[in-house]
Amino acid sequence: MDTPRQVSRASLAIAAFSTIVEWYDFTLYLYLTTVLARVFYGDYEGSVAMALLVFAVGYLMRPVGAACFGYVGDRFGRRRMMLWSMALMTFTMLATALLPTSLQIGGAAAWWLLALRLVMAFAVGGEYTGVVAYLTEGSASERRGLIASLAAASSEVGALLASAAAALTVWLLPQAEVDAWGWRLPFVAGALMALVIWIARSHMDESPDFERQQREDTVPSAPAKHVLTKQFPAVLRTFAISALGSVTYYVGITYVPSYLATTTGLSESDSLGISTLAAIVVIAVTPLLGWASDHLGRRPILVALAAIGVILPILAFWTMASAENGIIVIVGVMLLAVLGGGVSAVAASATAEQFTGEGRVTGLAFGVTAATAVFGGLALWLSELWGASTGNPLAPGMLMAIVAVVAAPIIATMPETAARQLRKTEG
Template structure:
């Protein structure tokens, strides 16, 4: 019987792995699209007032807090009913939310209710996205060959940046091909319709995915937990703490070291808004290139040394780079931003597989939801805002880098005490 159960734990098809890895495009397409169209949405849904943009960005930030709740709910689905069901349900909800956004009436038609409806749909989107990261990473880890788990799991991070680039391209094309009046009338709906079609196509692709061999093993062994989140809290406390620590550094290096940098350079007077868009594009390309290389490296030498190396880089480089970029020309600012992007991309790559490997198969998705997604909510969503507030108060350009360094110094002792989880190198 044990031999029969063990035989079920085998790598799944390359097609299913590819569908899972590259379906994260949808999440970051929506994330980037909303921020890119924030000024347009502000006028259409909150009126032409000075506070309209604040309402639009505030809606985004508040909806972001729905991610941990979504992660816990979908984590229960993934651990109780299968990874495949979790990924199908989450993308179905994303498809509905994006389509509804594209069809929303604006404030000119229904008044203040338009803004509330947009906020509600952002909450639905944040809730559904909450299940994406933990579900995809768990599926990739469980379906990949043991010696390629780092590389395969890192592809989810690379695909996310492809989604961001796609959003920039579709948005730029829409703006270029429509007049200002057309954009306000109907043009803004096009990128959201494209997103709905993209999400719908992902649902169709996911419907033919194989179930995770790990979940099949649990069903055959009768070890599927009745209450996954209780199981995780009871049996994976240390894993949750470690996943939180890894994801804390991964989140702050990404959200402060990449997504906040264009705004930082714009407010510092080093780049125009147009140049900042190109810088964001260059940073995305850097992440796409560095993530699979880092994932492969973690397969070769182990998760622990890569985590420690990236942690040391995060402690030493960002504060200096932010100070340097604030006083540098465009070329030097771009170079600094690319270094920060590489550090963040490397952390995302090794963090994906390292967090998932902190848990046994039973309760893995719920453990990831509590640990990794919880850290993202704290060290991701609010840190760009906090960085700007601290700069405004202190005038110190190095502040964002100091924030990253403090988190790195806090988690490095955790990294140093981790056991190696790469299958071929496990002690």
């Protein structure tokens, strides 16, 4: 039996921290939702919901992209997969920055925005799952939780940068200039960062597990068939873990700026400022929970977080909606950030460990991105729609609680994978 090789520290660092760009690019849209709604849909009551619907529809492309890039990763290597996805993201970010607005070409602008969101979601579908698989396969078994959580932490750095870029844009420029041209600047910055990461990735090592498959001639010729016929229970477990992670992250963290601006009456700049603080909290919490999962196990921490997710979101959104004191609003946002960051930290390694090396990226594509499409993209739109149609400010928290109730029993029965050697073959 081969002793698993670890990739170089430089390769691990490039993989872990390259998710900064992925989540900067993708979450920037959310942090600029109210601005983009005005620019592409007009300044009317339902424009924010329309902008969120575009994000949700675009999110449906994530599973498609994940399946396509997963095939590349499982057949031709993790490194090639990550190079191709980053190249596509670079192009899409630059194209978004150059889009004409509704004032320039009318309703066609909204359709062009939708088209580019579909391309971006397709590209991002191959990003996070590939990085998590790479980090899991390239790190020591006793440190997989910590190392894989760095991808989630780096994602939060990207989200922090996106929040900060959006906040600085609306703080430093009058609204008329933001709507006219200022909104383009953060997208240009994202395209430049993506290009730098693509160059860095071209010098990465290949995953040792994929090299092992090549030596042993076990690279699956049909990764999707392999996963669905031999590892389908792992797909279901991964879906449940990712459903909890997606709803706590997207509804509990990235939706908050729009929620605060439309429900509590806070200004766009104040809402984005609070979200920036939340991103800092998540960055601090994520590696700590990843480290803890290496010592306490993935399952007990995820079960505890699911139990907290049944109660905390409702209390937090009630606090944000009813509190007149800004400090109390900040506390509610911070508590949601701890919950979302904690689940993301442990889920990174826990999902990858459910699969064998053969078909791992495709398995993650089916489980992680399918759950993210439903409980990430659509959940944002449903939260906005539910709250607007019923006038219930607790709707987002209630949606999060429902997902936690359903996911908890599945997570509680999954096998413990912390510190165990990754499985090579099924059975």
